[in-house]
Amino acid sequence: MKAAGPIELGEGKSSAPRAGVSRGMAILGFILRILAFIGTLASAISMATTNETLPFFTQFIRFRAEYNDLPTFTFFVVANGVVSAYLLFSLPFSIFNIVRSKAQSIRILLIILDTTKSACQATNYAENKHFEISDWINEITITQAMLGLLTAGASAAAAIVYLAHRGNVRTNWFAICQQYNSFCERISGSLIGSFIGVVLLMLLILLSAVALSRHK
Amino acid sequence: MKAAGPIELGEGKSSAPRAGVSRGMAILGFILRILAFIGTLASAISMATTNETLPFFTQFIRFRAEYNDLPTFTFFVVANGVVSAYLLFSLPFSIFNIVRSKAQSIRILLIILDTTKSACQATNYAENKHFEISDWINEITITQAMLGLLTAGASAAAAIVYLAHRGNVRTNWFAICQQYNSFCERISGSLIGSFIGVVLLMLLILLSAVALSRHK
Numbered sequence: 014m015k016a017a018g019p020i021e022l023g024e025g026k027s028s029a030p031r032a033g034v035s036r037g038m039a040i041l042g043f044i045l046r047i048l049a050f051i052g053t054l055a056s057a058i059s060m061a062t063t064n065e066t067l068p069f070f071t072q073f074i075r076f077r078a079e080y081n082d083l084p085t086f087t088f089f090v091v092a093n094g095v096v097s098a099y100l101l102f103s104l105p106f107s108i109f110n111i112v113r114s115k116a117q118s119i120r121i122l123l124i125i126l127d128t129t130k131s132a133c134q135a136t137n138y139a140e141n142k143h144f145e146i147s148d149w150i151n152e153i154t155i156t157q158a159m160l161g162l163l164t165a166g167a168s169a170a171a172a173i174v175y176l177a178h179r180g181n182v183r184t185n186w187f188a189i190c191q192q193y194n195s196f197c198e199r200i201s202g203s204l205i206g207s208f209i210g211v212v213l214l215m216l217l218i219l220l221s222a223v224a225l226s227r228h229k
Numbered sequence: 230m231k232a233a234g235p236i237e238l239g240e241g242k243s244s245a246p247r248a249g250v251s252r253g254m255a256i257l258g259f260i261l262r263i264l265a266f267i268g269t270l271a272s273a274i275s276m277a278t279t280n281e282t283l284p285f286f287t288q289f290i291r292f293r294a295e296y297n298d299l300p301t302f303t304f305f306v307v308a309n310g311v312v313s314a315y316l317l318f319s320l321p322f323s324i325f326n327i328v329r330s331k332a333q334s335i336r337i338l339l340i341i342l343d344t345t346k347s348a349c350q351a352t353n354y355a356e357n358k359h360f361e362i363s364d365w366i367n368e369i370t371i372t373q374a375m376l377g378l379l380t381a382g383a384s385a386a387a388a389i390v391y392l393a394h395r396g397n398v399r400t401n402w403f404a405i406c407q408q409y410n411s412f413c414e415r416i417s418g419s420l421i422g423s424f425i426g427v428v429l430l431m432l433l434i435l436l437s438a439v440a441l442s443r444h445k
Binding site for chain 2: 078082083084085146149150153154157158160161164165166167168169170171172173175176177181183184185186187189211215218219221222223225226
């Protein structure tokens with residue numbers, strides 16, 4: 014009986030940091046999601062609210078620049094809006110993950126928190142390992158689709174912003190930023206939040222992959 | 230002793246399809262990689278070789294359109310080139326995966342095939358499970374970076390191609406496709422291979438995630 018003591022102690026020690034790492038990863042995922050949500054929402058709002066009216070106008074035309082003058086910017090706003098809505102929607106699931114990693118045995122708490130799924134499913138969730146694995150893979154799929162949407166929106170907008178700043182001599186597309194100065198500054202700035210969101214979503218997918226590899 | 234018979238048989242049965250699924254996934258990954266390689270390479274080549282010279286010219290200017298007139302198209306060619314080079318480079322690893330899933334015990338074959346790693350590492354590879362898991366996560370990371378690069382290139386080019394076709398009234402950017410007709414057709418077509426590549430890379434990441442979840 015004495016010989017078994019240190020082995021049991023050793024097992025207890027290796028199990029506790031493991032659960033701790035799981036919880037740390039769940040909290041990290043939650044923080045990344047909040048940051049990505051703030052970034053994409055800020056991008057969408059700053060692009061959508063930007064407009065500039067030039068101080069001179071003719072009888073028929075007022076010179077005014079808005080985001081929806083260019084279809085690419087409309088796509089950028091929609092993409093950022095969709096991704097930030099998904100991130101907001103995913104926050105309760107993220108909290109659920111933190112709670113689950115803290116105390117897996119408290120079933121009643123899970124059922125109360127898991128408002129989007131039926132109570133029956135919530136019980137299965139804690140019992141069935143296969144459910145969890147397919148859940149992680151679902152999460153990777155959805156996050157990847159969101160990443161694709163956000164990357165497409167951000168880089169298409171970046172291509173147009175570049176054109177607005179520099180113009181193109183060969184195609185006779187003139188740089189509009191010489192007239193619409195503050196408009197161009199705002200749309201350039203709104204790209205930052207979107208690209209930060211892209212990096213954070215990539216980290217989230219990696220985190221899901223690491224979490225997946227730890228389920229044994 | 231008799232009671233153990235069916236259990237052993239059952240275990241044997243469940244192990245054989247499991248290895249079969251692993252091998253099927255490895256072959257599927259290989260096919261996806263070849264298709265993505267063809268798609269991205271075709272995109273890069275068709276964009277890079279496109280040019281159109283208009284039949285009329287003045288004393289000083291010849292009207293000629295090439296991909297490097299627009300920086301976005303140069304980025305598109307570079308992005309597709311980098312991704313297709315990565316996919317070509319990853320094919321030997323993919324073959325190695327198929328072989329490994331077929332016969333894990335034939336060490337000598339692994340060492341011969343695994344020309345990019347030392348023989349010592351190849352032996353560790355087959356023995357050490359931790360190596361495999363970090364390997365899958367590495368693969369997801371790299372594939373994700375390639376996916377980001379390809380999506381950015383393809384959607385930025387798509388934004389410019391859209392502008393070339395439709396132009397924009399508010400910014401006075403005229404549709405150049407009215408003059409450069411066949412040039413526009415070629416650059417529009419070259420986007421297809423790139424977007425197919427994006428979808429295939431997404432499937433590859435999912436496949437890696439599923440493979441990761443099966444390592445126990």
